Amino acid sequence: MKKLTITRPDDWHLHLRDGAVLKDTVPATARIFARAIAMPNLVPPVTTTALALSYRERILAARPQGSHFQPLMTLYLTNNTSPEEIRAAKASGHIYACKLYPAGATTNSDSGVTDVANIYPALEAMQEVGLPLLVHGEVTASHIDIFDREAEFIETVLKPLIERMPNLRVVFEHITTAQAAEFVRNAGDNVAATITVQHLMLNRNDMLVGGMRPHHYCLPVLKREIHRKALVEAAISDSGKFFLGTDSAPHTKDNKESACGCAGMYTAPAAIEWYAEIFEEAGALDKLEGFASHYGPDFYGLPRNTDTITLVKEPWQMAVDLPLAEDRIVPFRAGETIQWHAE
Numbered sequence: 281m282k283k284l285t286i287t288r289p290d291d292w293h294l295h296l297r298d299g300a301v302l303k304d305t306v307p308a309t310a311r312i313f314a315r316a317i318a319m320p321n322l323v324p325p326v327t328t329t330a331l332a333l334s335y336r337e338r339i340l341a342a343r344p345q346g347s348h349f350q351p352l353m354t355l356y357l358t359n360n361t362s363p364e365e366i367r368a369a370k371a372s373g374h375i376y377a378c379k380l381y382p383a384g385a386t387t388n389s390d391s392g393v394t395d396v397a398n399i400y401p402a403l404e405a406m407q408e409v410g411l412p413l414l415v416h417g418e419v420t421a422s423h424i425d426i427f428d429r430e431a432e433f434i435e436t437v438l439k440p441l442i443e444r445m446p447n448l449r450v451v452f453e454h455i456t457t458a459q460a461a462e463f464v465r466n467a468g469d470n471v472a473a474t475i476t477v478q479h480l481m482l483n484r485n486d487m488l489v490g491g492m493r494p495h496h497y498c499l500p501v502l503k504r505e506i507h508r509k510a511l512v513e514a515a516i517s518d519s520g521k522f523f524l525g526t527d528s529a530p531h532t533k534d535n536k537e538s539a540c541g542c543a544g545m546y547t548a549p550a551a552i553e554w555y556a557e558i559f560e561e562a563g564a565l566d567k568l569e570g571f572a573s574h575y576g577p578d579f580y581g582l583p584r585n586t587d588t589i590t591l592v593k594e595p596w597q598m599a600v601d602l603p604l605a606e607d608r609i610v611p612f613r614a615g616e617t618i619q620w621h622a623e
């Protein structure tokens with residue numbers, strides 16, 4: 281039987297949500313991951329240190345018994361985020377980054393930033409105290425085609441921003457295009473990117489051929505096969521600039537299977553197993569540990585985990601649906617076979 285032991289991984293982009301669902305979402309990730317960047321797009325959003333600290337307590341309370349899982353908290357930037365709030369966040373010792381959602385770009389982004397110029401004072405404070413900026417990198421102008429929104433964001437927002445603040449640490453989250461991979465590769469050491477399971481495994485045909493598949497809808501939306509290939513190249517490149525961020529984004533079955541379905545895929549239940557499948561298929565299983573367990577903490581200036589997990593090539597079946605508090609959720613690749621099993 282094929283086996284692979286790697287340093288315990290972390291998830292650098294995760295949606296746990298809040299309230300009753302935490303008892304399902306927290307164990308799904310804590311099963312394998314030591315730490316996860318907890319995204320702040322709640323309703324209302326996590327805009328202050330006080331809100332982040334109380335959210336952290338609710339996540340900790342939902343851990344399975346004996347779990348050492350650590351949520352790494354983030355602040356949701358708004359047009360009104362002050363430099364004082366940034367300094368307080370850093371001083372709290374529990375906030376590891378701030379998230380830029382362009383207003384209207386994705387799930388719960390209505391309070392997001394309408395123009396990055398509005399947050400220059402906050403970004404300057406982040407640059408100064410060393411808090412990374414996490415970016416949902418898509419423009420939202422209605423005349424820009426949805427498949428072009430990420431590439432457009434690089435040219436019109438990200439490049440000028442990084443030129444203006446060359447020491448700001450930036451994570452370009454859930455990249456989906458060859459342009460984004462190339463931009464990050466050529467940028468300075470202060471710029472990195474996370475890559476999801478779904479953008480490494482699927483292209484837009486998987487969402488639209490043979491019927492419209494709401495469970496394959498997320499943002500940024502799946503792209504062409506050439507982009508998927510470029511992302512796999514980036515993930516296995518060992519450059520230290522690309523690391524694991526699942527963007528596991530739970531929505532109930534009803535909210536996905538709808539005339540206006542929510543964006544997001546729930547990959548937490550077998551994330552590391554799917555990444556292993558991707559790396560194996562690319563002939564690069566030896567590169568999985570760097571991507572999943574080393575480059576993330578290195579970029580954030582945190583210690584790597586000291587214990588390990590073992591992946592065994594032992595096929596199993598993903599459930600067709602799972603509990604999400606009082607509702608049901610359809611996980612990624614529901615009912616399908618998973619090649620690896622991690623423990």
Ligand SMILES: NC(=O)N[C@@H](CC(=O)O)C(=O)O
Nearest residue numbers: 295386387498499529543544
């Ligand atoms: N990725 C998604 O499609 N959805 C995420 C938000 C996000 O990360 O953009 C969510 O919170 O549901």
Ligand SMILES: [Zn+2]
Nearest residue numbers: 386416499500
């Ligand atoms: Zn996003």
Ligand SMILES: [Zn+2]
Nearest residue numbers: 295319527529
């Ligand atoms: Zn996300």
